[in-house]
Amino acid sequence: xxxxxxxQLIERCENDxxxxxxxxxxxxxxxxxxxAKPGDxxxxxAGFAIEIVDPVQAEADREAYREVLDxxxx
Numbered sequence: 001x002x003x004x005x006x007x008q009l010i011e012r013c014e015n016d017x018x019x020x021x022x023x024x025x026x027x028x029x030x031x032x033x034x035x036a037k038p039g040d041x042x043x044x045x046a047g048f049a050i051e052i053v054d055p056v057q058a059e060a061d062r063e064a065y066r067e068v069l070d071x072x073x074x
Contacts, residue, residue: 004045005065006058009038019044021062 007019012030019028019042026047030036033049041058042049053061 002045004043004050006041006053006061007044007049008058009036009040009042009049012036012038017049019049022066 005021007021007026007028009017009028009030010020010025011018015030017028017030017036018025020026026044028042028044029048030042031048033042033052036042036049036052041053041055043051043053
């Protein structure tokens with residue numbers, strides 16, 4: 001199973017970036033989303049941002065991800 005997680009882009013330096021989800025920050029590559037700017041929500045898979053997503057959809061996805069984590073870790 002593959003899983004892509006919506007992260008908010010915090011910093012950008014050329015094709016490298018820092019994405020954040022619930023206080024956890026990860027280095028990500030931005031090669032596939034050249035228009036991404038800090039504040040955008042990005043769908044990230046295996047360390048690569050693959051799509052810019054709508055903020056409302058990103059928050060809905062993030063909430064669903066939190067629910068899965070809570071169910072898996074009672």
